[in-house]
Every structure is written in structure tokens, then in C-alpha cells.
Amino acid sequence: MEKILMKGNEAFAEAAMRGGAGYYFGYPITPQNEIPEYMSHELEKTGGAFIQAESELAAVNMAYGAAAAGGRAFISSSSPGLALMQEGISFMCSVEVPVVILNVSRGGPGVGGIQPGQADYMQATRGGGNGDYHVPVYAPSTIQEAIDMICSAYDVADRYRNPVMVLADGMMGQMMEPVVLPPARKASTYEEIRRDKPWSLTGKGDREERNVLKSLRLQPDVLEEHVMHLFEKYDRMEKELVKYETFGNMDSEIIFVAFGTMSRLVAESIEILAERGISAGMIRPITLWPFPVKPFEELSPSTKVVISAELSMGQLIADVKASVNGRVPVRLINRVGGIVPSSIEIADRAQKHLEELA
Amino acid sequence: MKQVFAVTRGMLPADTSYCPGCTHGVAHRLIMECLDEMGELENTIAVSPIGCSIVAHQYMNIDMCESAHGRAPAVASGIRRVHPDKTVFTYQGDGDLASIGMGEIIHAAHRGEKFTTFFINNAIYGMTGGQMAPTTLLGQKATTAIYGRQKEKAGSPLRICEMLSTVEGAVYVERVALNSPANVRKAKKAIRNALEVQKRGLGFSFVEMLSSCPTNWGKTPYDALQWIQDAMIPYYPLGVFRKPEDM
Amino acid sequence: MKTRMFFAGSGGQGILLMGQLIAKAAMYEGKEVTFMPSYGPEMRGGTANCTVIVSDSTINCPLINEADVLIVMNQPSLIKFEGMVAAGGKVIINTSLIEARPGRDDIECVEVDANGKAVELGNEKTANMIMLGAIVASTGVVGFDSIDHVLQTVFTGDKARFLPLNEKAVRVYA
Numbered sequence: 001m002e003k004i005l006m007k008g009n010e011a012f013a014e015a016a017m018r019g020g021a022g023y024y025f026g027y028p029i030t031p032q033n034e035i036p037e038y039m040s041h042e043l044e045k046t047g048g049a050f051i052q053a054e055s056e057l058a059a060v061n062m063a064y065g066a067a068a069a070g071g072r073a074f075i076s077s078s079s080p081g082l083a084l085m086q087e088g089i090s091f092m093c094s095v096e097v098p099v100v101i102l103n104v105s106r107g108g109p110g111v112g113g114i115q116p117g118q119a120d121y122m123q124a125t126r127g128g129g130n131g132d133y134h135v136p137v138y139a140p141s142t143i144q145e146a147i148d149m150i151c152s153a154y155d156v157a158d159r160y161r162n163p164v165m166v167l168a169d170g171m172m173g174q175m176m177e178p179v180v181l182p183p184a185r186k187a188s189t190y191e192e193i194r195r196d197k198p199w200s201l202t203g204k205g206d207r208e209e210r211n212v213l214k215s216l217r218l219q220p221d222v223l224e225e226h227v228m229h230l231f232e233k234y235d236r237m238e239k240e241l242v243k244y245e246t247f248g249n250m251d252s253e254i255i256f257v258a259f260g261t262m263s264r265l266v267a268e269s270i271e272i273l274a275e276r277g278i279s280a281g282m283i284r285p286i287t288l289w290p291f292p293v294k295p296f297e298e299l300s301p302s303t304k305v306v307i308s309a310e311l312s313m314g315q316l317i318a319d320v321k322a323s324v325n326g327r328v329p330v331r332l333i334n335r336v337g338g339i340v341p342s343s344i345e346i347a348d349r350a351q352k353h354l355e356e357l358a
Numbered sequence: 359m360k361q362v363f364a365v366t367r368g369m370l371p372a373d374t375s376y377c378p379g380c381t382h383g384v385a386h387r388l389i390m391e392c393l394d395e396m397g398e399l400e401n402t403i404a405v406s407p408i409g410c411s412i413v414a415h416q417y418m419n420i421d422m423c424e425s426a427h428g429r430a431p432a433v434a435s436g437i438r439r440v441h442p443d444k445t446v447f448t449y450q451g452d453g454d455l456a457s458i459g460m461g462e463i464i465h466a467a468h469r470g471e472k473f474t475t476f477f478i479n480n481a482i483y484g485m486t487g488g489q490m491a492p493t494t495l496l497g498q499k500a501t502t503a504i505y506g507r508q509k510e511k512a513g514s515p516l517r518i519c520e521m522l523s524t525v526e527g528a529v530y531v532e533r534v535a536l537n538s539p540a541n542v543r544k545a546k547k548a549i550r551n552a553l554e555v556q557k558r559g560l561g562f563s564f565v566e567m568l569s570s571c572p573t574n575w576g577k578t579p580y581d582a583l584q585w586i587q588d589a590m591i592p593y594y595p596l597g598v599f600r601k602p603e604d605m
Numbered sequence: 606m607k608t609r610m611f612f613a614g615s616g617g618q619g620i621l622l623m624g625q626l627i628a629k630a631a632m633y634e635g636k637e638v639t640f641m642p643s644y645g646p647e648m649r650g651g652t653a654n655c656t657v658i659v660s661d662s663t664i665n666c667p668l669i670n671e672a673d674v675l676i677v678m679n680q681p682s683l684i685k686f687e688g689m690v691a692a693g694g695k696v697i698i699n700t701s702l703i704e705a706r707p708g709r710d711d712i713e714c715v716e717v718d719a720n721g722k723a724v725e726l727g728n729e730k731t732a733n734m735i736m737l738g739a740i741v742a743s744t745g746v747v748g749f750d751s752i753d754h755v756l757q758t759v760f761t762g763d764k765a766r767f768l769p770l771n772e773k774a775v776r777v778y779a
Contacts, residue, residue, distance in 0.1 A: 068437065201437060
């Protein structure tokens with residue numbers, strides 16, 4: 001397969017199209033503007049449709065409409081835009097329609113900055129909107145991994161009839177790496193939509209029953225039953241979707257936990273520590289929700305400290321602490337505001353944490 | 359015996375949960391009759407957002423979805439992209455469309471979206487219990503304006519048809535009222551026109567229906583219809599604001 | 606073998622293009638590569654810079670703590686980034702616009718009259734291509750054949766008429 005050098009954001013857009021996204025709705029926001037720009041001239045070539053939405057609020061609801069109609073919809077934004085989309089994400093979980101959502105995140109709160117951040121971890125993994133719900137959250141660390149994730153995210157979304165999120169950051173959106181693009185899937189025909197998504201809104205046609213997609217359930221017992229139904233689904237996701245990898249020596253005194261961009265820096269910090277004679281390993285959650293608990297249950301007895309390395313004031317660390325469950329001290333190494341720490345800074349701070357615990 | 363009237367098969371055989379004297383039922387029936395007469399019932403997808411209208415799918419015998427408050431035009435835009443040959447409409451109240459959903463409706467019109475919006479204007483929030491809407495008339499009492507709407511505090515009521523008729527993409531815009539047999543007949547004609555405009559792919563079509571809310575207005579059903587005539591129509595004049603040249 | 610390169614200059618000098626061409630040529634040679642542009646305030650300030658890493662093995666971190674090769678196209682960039690060159694590393698400077706010289710004796714300085722030679726070629730816009738050729742000649746990070754291949758893939762369609770000039774510019778320091 002031919003390798004091509006692609007900018008993250010353009011690769012994300014191309015991946016979504018090849019994964020079968022026929023419909024993209026977006027609103028400009030840095031650092032992901034290349035995605036709507038790319039979609040605006042490429043999507044129609046595949047027979048799909050692009051709308052520059054009037055807001056992220058409209059974009060997410062357009063995606064809901066397209067998905068409700070049986071289409072494969074893709075939306076992307078960056079942190080403040082994702083905040084606006086929460087209404088729609090909660091709604092789509094309630095109604096059970098599949099879409100793929102990409103957050104090329106930046107520093108916050110508020111408008112914040114345009115440099116990379118990971119402070120949307122809680123928003124993504126806890127459900128940033130109202131009510132009890134979850135979306136599977138995938139955190140790629142390379143552009144190639146993001147491409148593969150975005151493509152397979154459609155299968156996950158369709159299988160569970162639930163939105164799926166890919167959480168990248170501004171650094172990944174702007175950098176370039178060689179990638180291999182998967183073959184493009186064909187968009188579903190009207191007949192295929194009616195066959196494969198019998199619940200979708202396609203017009204009643206010769207169907208015996210009309211289809212209704214609803215969120216409102218005024219009777220408490222009916223709503224409770226629906227929430228229970230959703231959570232049976234989330235339970236299945238927790239069993240079926242968890243993904244992580246480990247890096248370095250997992251019998252080390254220092255075990256890092258990092259995702260996305262930070263995991264790449266930590267990988268280099270581990271090499272720097274090795275040069276100083278300090279062994280370290282890393283758990284890299286690939287799904288942030290469901291969170292991989294297993295590697296924490298399997299922590300080596302020689303591990304003295306687990307370090308959550310993140311571009312936030314300590315969000316990932318909540319899941320890390322819950323998973324470590326008090327067996328080992330947990331420490332935080334972080335920078336915020338869009339500042340990415342150097343691999344040397346991470347190594348120095350990790351070494352200090354280890355020394356303090358000695 | 360000769361049958362002179364039958365309920366359209368576009369309406370499901372259910373009693374509506376709307377209050378006595380509410381004209382939602384009339385609006386539902388007119389839309390469904392038009393779709394039935396056009397042979398479009400099996401070919402239609404509709405969106406009903408928050409407000410009393412959210413339960414419209416319990417009565418309209420077509421594929422439908424609910425939407426979040428105000429977002430129906432965005433949802434319909436998405437549906438339209440997937441099914442460009444279907445008939446698509448939104449059915450929205452005045453709190454929904456003229457307040458929280460103002461951005462979505464203006465921009466759907468602005469893009470010239472090829473769907474139809476039916477706008478039920480009863481000058482009040484119905485479902486939540488009679489709060490002031492952007493369309494509430496000056497002096498009209500609401501639970502958030504207990505002495506009546508005051509211009510100094512809350513501005514003057516918004517005229518949506520007039521506003522939309524400044525938008526190039528809105529090719530059919532008409533305001534009707536559901537308060538008398540004659541007006542109901544005119545309303546049906548407007549609905550039919552709007553759907554025809556959509557079928558011809560000309561652009562966005564919009565029908566505002568002045569409707570009654572006897573419960574939240576504190577009036578009898580009869581007085582409510584009279585109030586549409588006496589108070590609403592003078593402020594919200596009926597008529598066609600925009601239509602294609604050949605119509 | 607891993608080469609960490611940092612390109613710096615002002616917006617409009619073709620800094621990012623230089624970095625991308627090196628990255629593409631390295632990829633063509635089957636090497637691992639990352640390209641990281643600065644984005645945000647640095648760009649708005651009229652400066653442009655990017656990081657390119659070329660390696661025989663997987664590249665974990667696309668950011669660098671120090672550079673093996675620093676390419677500077679204007680004087681402020683030399684002053685600002687000279688310190689990030691690793692001991693024993695190389696700084697390649699555009700002497701047409703830079704009067705100063707590195708103040709360190711543990712790094713090698715390669716002098717390139719990029720704008721001057723570009724004017725001689727008849728088009729000052731080719732200064733970055735002259736610099737590109739000098740980078741290839743002095744570092745060997747990629748081969749000239751790979752650069753030629755990449756240029757042929759970049760200058761296509763309407764831009765094909767610029768190919769001969771750019772090919773010539775790349776060879777000035779070959």
C-alpha cells in the first residue's frame with residue numbers, strides 16, 4: 001500500500017469519508033478548520049453532502065437528522081465547539097442513533113487557546129451533556145491510528161446504535177505523518193439503508209409500521225426502563241470495546257499512564273529515564289471510555305509510583321486512581337494552557353516523584 | 359347513506375392529548391390531508407421538537423422523529439441530505455421556533471432548504487405552562503409577565519413571516535389562522551402550496567398558523583378563537599408574504 | 606539513525622515547504638518521518654518554523670528537545686534558535702539575509718547564499734530550493750534523486766512549468 005504524507009486534520013477527514021461518512025456538518029474552529037475545508041470540496045465527489053452549519057449546535061443536530069435518516073454522518077470540532085454539541089450528543093444517545101464525532105481538542109476553559117489540550121477528558125468520558133449516558137471514546141496517538149479508529153468507529157456506532165467519539169488534539173491535527181489510507185467503502189443505497197437500518201426514517205413506504213424516533217418519556221417507569229436498556233448496552237461496550245497497550249518495562253518502579261499526544265512524549269521520556277538507569281513503563285489507554293482497568297489490576301509488585309501524565313489539571317488521574325485503588329501512590333505530571341511539556345521535563349519530574357517516595 | 363367526510367388515514371385513530379379548544383388537532387389534520395391528497399404519506403419524514411408539538415408523532419401516521427428544543431430545522435436539513443426525494447417537514451411552536459430555535463430557522467431559510475416548516479403561533483409557551491413567548495402580544499398576560507407583556511421590559515412581539523420574507527431562500531411564506539371555517543380552508547390551501555413548492559424543489563417553504571391556547575390564555579375555546587380574530591390578526595396580518603412567480 | 610531538523614525563518618520564505626519536501630523525500634526512501642509545524646502565535650508574529658524528524662525506526666515523539674540540524678533563513682531565527690542545536694550538530698544559515706554567525710564552537714556552520722544565488726538564477730523565490738539543495742548536500746539526510754522525485758510529484762498541473770527552475774535551484778549547492 002502506498003504511503004502518503006498527510007496533515008492530521010486532512011487525514012481525519014479522508015478517513016471519515018473512506019469509512020463511509022456521506023454527510024459532514026461543521027462550523028469553523030481552530031485547530032480543526034482543515035476538516036470542514038477538506039469536506040467542502042471532497043465529500044460531494046463521493047455523492048455525499050456537506051453543510052457549513054450556522055453553529056456547532058446546528059451541526060450536531062444536522063448529524064442527528066442524517067443519522068436518523070440512516071446515513072453515516074461525521075462531525076468534528078474543537079473543545080468549545082464540543083461543549084455546544086453536548087445537547088445533541090445526549091439526545092442522540094437517548095434516541096440511539098449512530099454518528100462519529102471528532103474532537104481536535106485545545107486548551108480551556110472558556111475560549112482558552114488554540115494549542116493542544118486534554119482537558120476535555122471528563123467531558124468526553126463522563127458524558128458532557130445531561131442525563132445518564134456514555135459514548136465510547138477513542139484516543140489515537142498517531143495519525144495512522146486515528147485513521148484506522150475513525151473508520152472502525154462507524155462499525156462500533158452502527159453496532160450499538162450509539163454515537164462514538166474520537167478524541168485527538170491540536171498537535172495531531174496540525175502535524176504530518178506518512179499514512180496508508182484504507183480502501184473507500186461504498187455509501188449505502190436507499191434499499192440498503194432500509195434493509196440494514198430498519199429503524200431509520202426513510203419514509204414509511206411499504207413498511208408495515210411507520211418508524212418513530214423519540215427521546216421524550218414522561219412516565220418515570222417508562223424512562224427508567226429505557227435508561228436500563230441503554231445501560232445494558234453500555235455494559236456490553238465495557239466488556240467488548242476496552243483497548244489499551246503497554247510500553248516499556250511493566251515491572252518498573254515507575255509506571256506512566258498517558259493517552260494521545262502525551263503518550264508519545266512519555267515514550268521518549270521512558271528512553272531518557274533508561275539512559276539515567278531508571279526503568280519505566282507506560283499504560284496507554286486507547287479507549288478512554290470504557291477505561292482499561294485490567295492493566296492496573298496487573299501492576300507489578302515492584303511498581304512504586306503510577307504517574308498520570310496529561311495536558312489538564314488532573315482529569316485522567318481520576319480514572320487512574322480509581323483503577324489503582326490505593327495499592328500504589330498515584331502522582332500527576334501535567335502542563336496546561338496549550339503548553340506541551342518536553343520529554344526531559346516529564347523525565348525529571350518523574351524521577352523526582354520516585355525519589356520523594358523512596 | 360353517502361359518506362361526506364372521513365378522517366384521513368394520515369391521522370392515527372387516537373384521541374389527542376391536546377387541551378379542549380386547542381387548534382393543534384386542526385393543524386395536524388390539514389397537513390395530513392394534504393399529504394394524503396398528494397399521495398405523499400408513505401414518502402414523508404417529519405420532525406417535531408420540544409413543545410406541545412413534540413407528541414405530534416402520536417397522531418401523524420408517518421415516519422417521524424423528535425428533536426431537541428428549537429433544532430428541528432437543523433435535523434430536517436440532515437434528513438434532507440440523505441433523502442433528497444422525500445417530503446420533509448418540521449412542525450414547531452412559537453417558543454421553539456421564534457426563541458430558542460431562531461438561529462436554526464433563519465439559517466434553514468437562508469440555505470434555501472427544500473423542506474417545509476409549519477409554525478404554530480399561539481403567542482405563549484404551552485407545554486411548560488403559559489410563559490411569555492417572543493410572540494406574546496403587548497399587554498397579554500403570561501406566567502412570566504403577570505401584569506401583561508411590557509414593551510420596555512420585553513420588547514415587542516416578533517413577526518416571523520415578515521422577518522423570513524427578507525430571506526432570499528424562503529420562497530413561500532404565508533400566515534394563516536385556524537379560528538374560523540373560512541380561515542381553516544385558506545390554511546389548507548397554504549399548506550398545500552408550501553408542500554408543492556417543496557416538491558418542485560424551489561426552496562424553503564413556511565406556513566405560520568395563528569392558533570389558540572385556551573388553557574394558558576385563560577379563555578373558553580370559543581373566546582380563544584375570537585381573540586385570534588380580535589387581538590392576534592391585527593398584529594399578525596394574514597396573507598402570502600412570498601410565493602413563486604408562477605403561483 | 607535519527608536526524609532531528611528544525612527549520613526557521615519568516616512567513617513567505619517557504620519554510621514549511623522545505624520541511625515538507627525533506628519529509629516526503631525521506632518517506633519515499635522508506636524512512637520514518639514526522640513533520641510538525643508551529644501553529645498559532647508564532648505564525649501570526651510573522652515567523653514560521655517546523656520540526657522534521659527522519660529516522661530508520663519508529664518515531665515516538667514528534668517534538669524535539671534539541672536539533673541535529675538547524676536551518677535558519679533570517680537573522681532573528683539564528684539568534685532565537687542557535688541554542689537548540691545539539692553539540693556536534695549543524696546550523697545551515699542563509700548568509701544573504703544573516704550577517705551574524707553562531708557564537709558556539711561546538712557546532713558546524715554551513716553558509717548558503719540562498720537569496721543571492723536565487724537572484725542569479727533569475728527568481729528570488731527559489732531561495733528556499735537553493736537552501737533545500739544545500740541541506741541535502743551537507744547532511745545527506747535524503748538523496749538528490751529522492752528530492753527530484755518529490756519535486757516531480759509537487760510541481761504538476763499548472764505548476765509543472767516551475768519544475769525546471771526548481772530542479773536547477775536544488776542543484777546549485779549539489
